[in-house]
Amino acid sequence: MIRVLLADDEHLIREAIATLLGLEPDIEVVAQVARGDLVEPAVREHRPDVVVLDIEMPGMDGLSVAESLPGHAVLMLTSFGRPGYLRRALAAGVRGFVPKDASSAELAAAIRKVHAGGRYLDPEMAASAMMAGESPLTERERDALALAARGASVGEIAGALHLSEGTVRNYLSSAITKLGAANRITAIRAAQEKGWI
Template identity: 60%
Template sequence: MIKVLIADDQDLVRGGLAALLGLEDDIEVVAEVGRGDEVPAATAEHDPDVVLLDIEMPGLSGLEVAERLRDRRVIIVTTFGRAGYLNRALEAGVAGFVVKDAPAAELAAAVRRVMAGEQVIDPKLAVSALTTGPSPLTQREAEVLRMASGEPTVAAIARRLFLTEGTVRNYLSSAIGKTGARNRAEAVRVAEERGWL
């Protein structure tokens, strides 16, 4: 039996994935959690063969969890089929990346293939990732841009990140240029759409 842990913050989705995989003769869902920060403890307790992670969860994102579980077989199962997310997931060492609108049989097949040592990537997303390329943002530019989506002023961002206002403006200006945006709100939108944040 292939033991699987499912982490998704939406109860209905998590339950649906568990029910679908539970129909397979060779797959057993050993744990379900609704927060990213619950995954490490559940993994230690249940010792799954494969961990299925959503990207956007409270506590820790699926990408942050994947970074911490590099010694495990991890498949990202997400609604957000963005090339930037795929690139970041591959950097985190995931074994698979499947979008939620894929047929149910594909998920079970992906679990089996990952268990066999293969890497499974949604083909359309792989092509998109190759044509889009990696994020042009530095880690600090991404951090400032991420903060800009929730903070109304440069001064507030500077206080939160312990930077000067001039430094924050420089990072924002650079990020705006790299995203081809006209302003910081548009830069945030572009970066989020491409999975760079």
């Protein structure tokens, strides 16, 4: 049996996935969690073979969770097929990336492939990621823009990143220019649409 841990904050979706996977003769859902920060303790307790993560979750997003689980077989299941998400997931060692609108048979096949040590990437998502290219933002520009997206002021961003307010303004201005945006709001929107923040 392939032991699976499911992490998704949407209860109905998580339960439906667990029920569908339970119909597979070789897959057993051994644990379910609704928050990203509950995944690591559940992995330690239940020792799943494959961890299936949603990207958008409270407590800790799925990409950060994946980065905290080196050596584990991780599959991302998401309704957000943003190219930057796929790139970050692969960089974190994620072995599978499946959209939530996939069939249960496709998800089960992806789990089997990831469990066997292979990779499973949804072809449409992979093609989009390749066409979108890599993020032009530096790590600091991305961090500053991500904090701005959460509503942080320049002063709050400076405090969080241990930078001067002038340096933060420079990073935000650079990000706006690189993204071809008119202002901070459109830069945030563009970066979010690509999955870069």
